[in-house]
Amino acid sequence: MKKLILAEKPSVARDIGRILNANEKKKNYLEGKNYIITWALGHLLGLKMPEDLNKKWEKWQLETLPMLPKFIGIKPLPKTRGQLKTIESLVKRKDINEIVIATDAGREGELVARWILQYVHANKKVTRLWISSQTDKAVKQGFKELKPAEKYDNLYESALARATADWLVGLNVTRALTVKYQDNLSAGRVQTPTLALVRRQEEKIEKFMPQKYYRIALRIGKQTAYMKQKNIYAIKERDEAEKKKRHLDNFKGQIKDINSKIKREPAPLLYDLTELQREANKRYGYSAKKTLSLVQSLYEIHKVVSYPRTDSRYLSNDIKATLMERLQAIRKYDSRAEEAIKNKAKVILKKVFNDSKVTDHHALIPTEQVPNYSKFSADEQKIYNLIVSRFLGIFAQPYTVEELRVVVTFDKDEFIFVGKKVLDYGWKNKDAAEEVVLNLKKDTAVSPNFTVEEKLTTPPAPLTEAGLLAQMEKFGLGTPATRAEIIEKLVKSELMERTGHALRVTPKGKQLLNLVNKELVSPKLTAKWEKQLEDIAHGKMKSQKFIGDIKNDTKRLVSEVKNSKEDYKDFSLTKKRCPECNSFLKVRKTRDGEIYVCSNPECNYRRRKDAKVSNHRCPQCHRKMLIVEGKNGKYFRCKYDGTTEKMTVGKKSKKMTKHEERRLLKKINQDDEPQESPLALALKAAMGKNE
Template identity: 65%
Template sequence: MKQLILAEKPSVARDLSKVLGATQKHKNYFEGDKVVVTWALGHLLGLQMPEDLNKEWGKWQLATLPMLPKKIGIKPLPRTQGQLKTIASLAKRKDIGEAVIATDAGREGELVARWILQYVRFNKPVKRLWISSQTTKAVKAGFQALKPAKEYDNLYYSALSRAKADWLVGLNVTRALTVKYDDNLSAGRVQTPTLAQVDQQEQKINNFKPQKYFTVNLEVNGQQAQRQQKDRFALKNQAAAQAVVKDLSQQQGKVTAVEHKDKSQAAPLPYDLTELQREANQAFGYSAKKTLSLVQSLYEVHKIVSYPRTDSKYLSTDLKATMAERLQAITNLIPAAKDYLHNGSQVTVKKVFNDAKVTDHHALIPTEQRPRYDKLSQDEHRIYTMIASRFAGLFAQPYQTKQEKVTVAFGNETFIFTQQKVVEAGWKAGHVKETAQQDWKVGQTVAPKFKISAEQTTPPAPLNEGSLLAKMEKYGLGTPATRAEIIEKLVKTELMERTGNHLRVTPKGKQLLKLVNPALVSPDLTAKWEEQLTAISQGKYNSQNFLHEIEEETVQLVKEIKNSQQKYQDHSITAKKCPKCGSLLKEKNTRNGKLLVCTNPDCDYHRRAEAMVTNHRCPQCHRKMLLVEGKNGTYFRCKYDGTTEKPNDRKKKNKKMTKHEEKRLMKKINQDEEPAESPLAAALRKAMADQ
């Protein structure tokens, strides 16, 4: 009998097939003597939509809300039905004895496989492959340690509860808002409080009032120390600061204390996904989605990092035996790795090994597979370097310094100088700059040399993706696997937008936050739900109780929207009128730029809101021309010299015949050269035949 192995993506299935000897390649699966390897394409099934459950729910109207079905079934997604049929056919084969779930080892991966096996009514034994890297060694070890899928039932219940909770809250609240205010207003249990975090930061910035104050600094051999004072706003004007300087200048300073302190700082723990996304955003401006895509490629395609969608920074103790091989893999990238190997690959950050703090997956670290750097893109190389460098730090000595704190007194006023000397650069080697040191002794006199500085408080910085991810992590909004997707959805639904490297809430988003219940805006409720979902996955909380709570929340949220007296203004509606029906035009963002569409649902008029730069070249200056839609139709216009040209003009002049068209024309010509029967001859032939 053979095993039916279900991977999440074709690329993973292909890699598993190589390791397991499934060399026969078919359109939708691989086959070997002992295994048949097939794949999903992400989710092949989803929860049924309201219209699938109740005909009355097919129409969006307030009267049918809230929608609280007793049971929500699953249905195939239209674009991937072919692959689902293949899996169903393979599952029914008599030579298939059991199935192995080899989808991503996490909550969503479990849901992908369970729904498929449920839909195809697979009634044979099912096992689970649980691995954190895609190397040949890891795959072989994983298949030797397969566990019954039943041991992961709680993880499935958690994933199913998450999907149903999003269905209940998301669909009901979004429908209620959209129908009530006649605009596409999307709300959800995670995305709305995430949007609120950005809005709250904007409010802090808008409410910020700068305060000016003055400081008095003592200068000694190029070093500066600020006057110690409980209230930094004590000197509110320059006159007050000058009075202090005048008083102090009449005295001689004296060193009253010199304190020494040895400090040791261990290297940071390896990355989890969220911290990697934050630092990649700060260092390279990458979006959370881009970083996830890059590290997913390093995991799936290149197989040089462990499972990326992790929320742990710790390693399980069984990984101690693999440290030397992982170090060996990064020696060409991290020169210090060779020294760590010579020292026996001893991990100095001992606390990194902690089984209790490893959840579904351990921290993000390199695998034992040596990278082929010529195969990596620049962006992939950057992310891999970050992961490898952080991992190498586990073997380095701590960063050790000797800190000196010097107190200088001028009468009752004190100034504190600090300086530090690096004793051991350790894991910071190559990144530490030494500063000039000064000898201080107790009783030493100090000349009165002061400088007045005008200072002003600065507003808090607007959130970028890195700082938003930190807030999402702090309040338990989403998981490492979903946070990037949530940010992208907020941008796509025009509730939030990117301005440079920063994020801001759109006018539409600001209104949404006022229209929904404060409970949905606050992160507290959502964080509580995420804790409950985690508890369900651990078998510590009942999924039915969770969904009952969600239903009660849904009823309350919809009720408040129905009874709300809040006003809403659609800021995307312009003052421009439709030339067809006279209704106002609405601005809509699309992949090809902004469009103006008619607000009348029965009218199909639309046009570009702004001219689009094309690859079409101006015949005069040869620069790229704009594609303009106006009263005279669509035409190209050069913004540099005003030249205009109809789209068909150039095509008629320069259009070349394709090989297919040339072949078809030659065939027609050849046929035309053959003697053709004239209409008269045809009529005569027919008449003769009738006699």
């Protein structure tokens, strides 16, 4: 008899097949003596849409809201039936007596597998592979310690409750807003309060009024100190500051006190996913999504880091036995590993081991796999550097400095100089700029050398992606696995945009926050929901109670949208007229640039806002020509000399190029949240309705 293994992606299935000697390739699965391995492609199924449940819900109208089905059910996502049919036929094979769930060891991975097994009516024994790294050793050990699937029932219930809540809140509120205000307005239980966090910071900046203030500085040699004040903004007028300076000029200063203090700064805790995303954004400007993709690649393809979608910065005590092997793997990568090996992998940061603070997965650390650096991309190298460096920090001594405080008095006023001498760099890299040398001795007279400095109060800084991730974590919005996708959804739906390293709410986003119920805007309600989902995952709450509360919240949220008296202005509406129905045209952003679409829901007219630049060269000036749409179709036109040429449409090769194949596999292996989430489908439907 054989075991059927269900992996989340083809790439993972191939690796498991290699490890378990199931290498015989079949259509959509691999087979060996003891195992058959098949795969999903991320999510193969999703919750049914409103029109699948009730014909009255097919048309978007306020009268049918809220939609509160007793049971939603699941259906195949587009282009997944072939893989589902394969899995179904394998499940029914008589030589298979056990099914092993080997999807990602997390909430969404559990949902992927359970929905598939539910859809194909699997009625055989089901076990669970639960591992924190993809190395050969971890996989082999995991198969020796397969867990009963029932152990993860609560995790599945939590995942299902999350999907159902997103369906109820996302689809209902999005439909209500879109129909009432005749624009694509998407709202959700997590994305709306996330948007509000960015807007709240913007409001602080908008309300900020810069104010002048003055400070009196004392210079001794190359060192400068400011007069000690209870309130550094207290002196508002230059005359007052100059008067104070003239008074101090009449005195000789005295070095009154010199205090020395030893300060020790232990290494920081290890990375969880959110902390890694924040660090990568600060250092390299990476988006949360890009960092997730890179660390997923290091985990899944290179197998050099542990499970990335973790919410813990701690290690469980059973990891202690693996530390030496992990250090051996990176000894050629970082010289600090050799030092840790000489010290027999002695951990200095002992608080990092805490079983009570490790839930499904421990912190992000290197695996026992020796990395092949030549196969890393430059971006993967940077992320790996961060993880390795943070890991090595737990074996290093604290960063230790001697801090010197020198108090200089003029009359009754004090000026405090601070010096610093590094005694042990410990876990930090050596940096000469860290030290500040003070050559001052007690009871020495100091000549007055004052200046008055004019300063301006500075506004709060706009939120960067790193700052937003910290805020989302603080208020319990989303999980480490979902936060990157939430940010991307806000950008794609044109509610938020990136401006350099900062995030900005668009005019459309600002209006949305005024139109939606204030409870949905506040992070408190969503944080409560996320806490309840965690309680469901740990068996502390029943999912039925949670869904009941969500339905009541949905009723209230929809009702308030219906009864709202707020006005809405569609900033995408232009003064250009549709050539087919004479309605106004709207501007829509797409991956291929901006396009004009008709604002009339019954009209399908669309065209590019600006002509697309092609790679086709002008026969006269040899510069790139534009692709222009006319009455008789598309043609090339040179914007420099007006030359036009017909476009000849050749037959495209049916065979996929290697570049296209790599791009498709990369897309499949992205391991994001389900692409066809209820909110994504609602947004897609809304856009289709208005385009």
